Amino acid sequence: MDDIIQEQVEQLVDYIMKWCLWQFNSRAWDREDQNEGILMKTMQILCDEPVERETPSDKCYWVEAVILARDFKDNYPWLSKMEKNEIKILMKGLKEQIDYLTITGSLNKELTNPVY
Numbered sequence: 324m325d326d327i328i329q330e331q332v333e334q335l336v337d338y339i340m341k342w343c344l345w346q347f348n349s350r351a352w353d354r355e356d357q358n359e360g361i362l363m364k365t366m367q368i369l370c371d372e373p374v375e376r377e378t379p380s381d382k383c384y385w386v387e388a389v390i391l392a393r394d395f396k397d398n399y400p401w402l403s404k405m406e407k408n409e410i411k412i413l414m415k416g417l418k419e420q421i422d423y424l425t426i427t428g429s430l431n432k433e434l435t436n437p438v439y
């Protein structure tokens with residue numbers, strides 16, 4: 324990932340960490356599902372691709388993604404100048420960083436507690 328994309332990922336990570344409550348689910352598998360669901364649907368919205376809304380989870384993730392995509396467009400004008408393939412690279416990097424911060428790099432022991 325080049326320096327520009329990395330800086331853009333950091334800006335989006337900063338936004339999510341400050342404004343999105345969904346990152347605080349209490350179990351690792353919940354966080355994995357929501358990160359994948361919300362960020363994938365956000366990428367699809369930003370790329371004008373169809374978004375699946377069949378299941379209750381899909382609908383929940385879609386609502387979060389609509390808000391996140393809108394906020395990203397409003398707050399980061401550079402996003403509207405990106406090609407679809409660049410947005411996909413950006414969102415892949417964003418998901419990797421969010422997964423690290425909220426799951427694999429988290430010091431929260433509740434995430435891996437089997438009885439929680």
